[in-house]
Amino acid sequence: MKELKAIINAYDHLNPEKTKAAIATVVRVEGSSYRRTGARMLVMDDGVWIGGISGGCLEGDALKRARLAMAKSQPSLVTYDTTEDDQHQIGVGLGCNGVIDVLLTPLEIGNPNNPVEILKSCMTERRQTHILLTIIGLEDEYNDLRAGNMVRYTGPESLSVFGDRDLQQNIEKTIHNFTQKGRSRPATFGLADGRELEIFIEILPPEVHLVLMGHQYDVLPLARLVKEIGWRATVVANPQKIMQKLSSVADAIVTPAEFDSILIDEHTAIILMSHDFKTDKYNLPKVLKTAAAYVGMLGPRVRSEKIFDELAQEGIEISETDMERIHAPVGLDIGAISPEEIALSIVAEIRAVFSDRTGAALRLRTTPIHERD
Incomplete structure (x- = not known):
């Protein structure tokens, strides 16, 4: 929570006319990793970053990729595989022995629907556990939704943005299962047109x-x-x-x-x-x-x-x-x-x-x- 507050504070002081920014989020971890799902890093186009997604071995590469995402104004999902015995592989020096997916999302500073603005709205409300849905895998668009979009779950009615009753029920059931376990992780759902929708379901409890x-x-x-x-x-x-x-x-x-x-x-x-x-x-x-x-x-x-x-x-x-x-x-x-x-x-x-x-x-x-x- 301290890290998230630092990210929000840094974001609030950005000048959109001079600075571009992106948010890097760990959305999947398989095996061992220094940081877990939900770890975040705010990246600015001048090379400054706040927060972290690893013990220091991934931040440099993520910075380069985040700046590329900013230049293209498109989110990207990067996989770091530290299980391979390859001295040139990012993260091997740390001995993580895991696979980490990081979503890099360019931010439209000031847009109330960007991920940091949504996170900030969660922090300013009365203490409660927040549930956030981030689209991390989707070919093209679906019902005006695209990769990188974040939806704040506040109840079944908030899932209406997906526009499909069966899909909404499947997401609702998955949210319930994840909440019972108190774990944040991705889940994949089939769309009516045959495509797949991958969502990072994040359980964000209040600070202790x-x-x-x-x-x-x-x-x-x-x-x-x-x-x-x-x-x-x-x-x-x-x-x-x-x-x-x-x-x-x-x-x-x-x-x-x-x-x-x-x-x-x-x-x-x-x-x-x-x-x-x-x-x-x-x-x-x-x-x-x-x-x-x-x-x-x-x-x-x-x-x-x-x-x-x-x-x-x-x-x-x-x-x-x-x-x-x-x-x-x-x-x-x-x-x-x-x-x-x-x-x-x-x-x-x-x-x-x-x-x-x-x-x-x-x-x-x-x-x-x-x-x-």
């Missing part, structure tokens, strides 16, 4: 949101790390008690009395880190009423268990489902000591939980790092 409930000095390194990786940080504390530096790092600072005004969804993690037993005990039942998928509690296990016991004695039982959401002590076991290391431990565990991973060392993993088709 951390709600940090506390005002002590260890909130600052955690908020800083959250900002660095492109997540959103909201601090719940008395504004008069927080460090001045925190105001420039956090996306929002909310008083405890305004907690209910925070938009909390299944992409939100809440950390209880007030360092005050009574405060964390008071806040726990309140945060468990939200949709947050992750609730972390700072401090040793005995402290958390004492909070659970006292709440039970007061008639506030914590269900098994809620206990699965609670991570106490919060963080992964990496031997963290300093506030900065503890912040790293917490963020790493949140990423693992939201990715449905264990947080174990990759060298112990017996299957590919990323799920493959």
Whole structure:
């Protein structure tokens, strides 16, 4: 999400009278690759680019091809095959051992239907998961649609642009299947005239949101790390008690009395880190009423268990489902000591939980790092 925001910011500062631009998007990955589907790079005709589609091995070649696409005002789909044992093959030096398809789309700057404008509209709306359909394979045109066009899916009615009920139903069914798995990938559909339509179906969830409930000095390194990786940080504390530096790092600072005004969804993690037993005990039942998928509690296990016991004695039982959401002590076991290391431990565990991973060392993993088709 941080990269996407940087691309949109750079795009907003382009002068269409002086600069041409294109967007490069990874739309298919077979095998291993440093970046996955949905990775993007904004390319300008002066050779500057923002973002990335690989670990650095493909960007130079993609820049040349993107500038050619700009000159022709036509999108192109480029395949990089790094599985071949050929020293002249782009990407072999990285040892990717995969096949990557990259769509290069020239941008008509300011056109509300260009891909970056559509992405920008998604970023400015209320937090939700967006579904984007990009045509990556189509001979000639179909119902005024062509390769490079992006359609924002907002429901079955938004598929009317395809003009074919059977095609729309097939796309709708595929979107549902992909959404259930939370994966972005291409799909091919047959047209009534015998041609094939290939669409990159992208599932774009909102940025991860951390709600940090506390005002002590260890909130600052955690908020800083959250900002660095492109997540959103909201601090719940008395504004008069927080460090001045925190105001420039956090996306929002909310008083405890305004907690209910925070938009909390299944992409939100809440950390209880007030360092005050009574405060964390008071806040726990309140945060468990939200949709947050992750609730972390700072401090040793005995402290958390004492909070659970006292709440039970007061008639506030914590269900098994809620206990699965609670991570106490919060963080992964990496031997963290300093506030900065503890912040790293917490963020790493949140990423693992939201990715449905264990947080174990990759060298112990017996299957590919990323799920493959």
